[in-house]
Amino acid sequence: MGAISLKAKLATFSEHWTPKIVSSFNGHDVMVVKAEGEFTWHSHPDTDDFFLVLQGNLTIKLPDEDVHLGPGDLYVVPRGVEHCPVAHGEVHILIIEPAGTPNTGDEKTAVVKEVI
Amino acid sequence: MGAISLKAKLATFSEHWTPKIVSSFNGHDVMVVKAEGEFTWHSHPDTDDFFLVLQGNLTIKLPDEDVHLGPGDLYVVPRGVEHCPVAHGEVHILIIEPAGTPNTGDEKTAVVKEVI
Numbered sequence: 001m002g003a004i005s006l007k008a009k010l011a012t013f014s015e016h017w018t019p020k021i022v023s024s025f026n027g028h029d030v031m032v033v034k035a036e037g038e039f040t041w042h043s044h045p046d047t048d049d050f051f052l053v054l055q056g057n058l059t060i061k062l063p064d065e066d067v068h069l070g071p072g073d074l075y076v077v078p079r080g081v082e083h084c085p086v087a088h089g090e091v092h093i094l095i096i097e098p099a100g101t102p103n104t105g106d107e108k109t110a111v112v113k114e115v116i
Numbered sequence: 117m118g119a120i121s122l123k124a125k126l127a128t129f130s131e132h133w134t135p136k137i138v139s140s141f142n143g144h145d146v147m148v149v150k151a152e153g154e155f156t157w158h159s160h161p162d163t164d165d166f167f168l169v170l171q172g173n174l175t176i177k178l179p180d181e182d183v184h185l186g187p188g189d190l191y192v193v194p195r196g197v198e199h200c201p202v203a204h205g206e207v208h209i210l211i212i213e214p215a216g217t218p219n220t221g222d223e224k225t226a227v228v229k230e231v232i
Binding site for chain 1: 118119120121122123138139140141142144146163164165166168170181183184185186188189190191192210212214
């Protein structure tokens, strides 16, 4: 397996809020996602949630504050903390989570994460 | 803790091959590093090594091939695989490793990773 171009991977799909797995390391999935508009409030009880914005502007709403991220900004939502990502226009994000983590915090509503 | 600007963090230091910790999640350190020239051949027996190039061009030499990375390209060196990063000019990289992983693969020669 050679270099992975995040831009090239992002060019292969257009769905929003559907993380695609591009690599993995140490039991974690490395994913890219295209986001637009507001996701849902949720939390992950056992895992911190890594966001790195690649393009566009994202707000991560938290119970007590809003965190604003532009390109090249990262934020880790601590485990157990309720959060709601809001994408202003189309936003491209790198996300890292332990393999198998449901994107909505709930197996019943989570998307299946495809490897691309 | 708010958004972390990787560009702002990188602007605070100038040393090469000295990873600085900017965040952490799930037992891993998230680090930025400025690189120039060739590092040393090394491996990490128990951990995969995550590289995402933010600026510049990096070659990761492996026993049987060279992997070339530009901005927005990522590569995971599998655990146990000898590798030698070579930076062409100054290169800025995001690195993620379990907290405490020696950057040279050897506690005796590793740098102390400062939190910035």
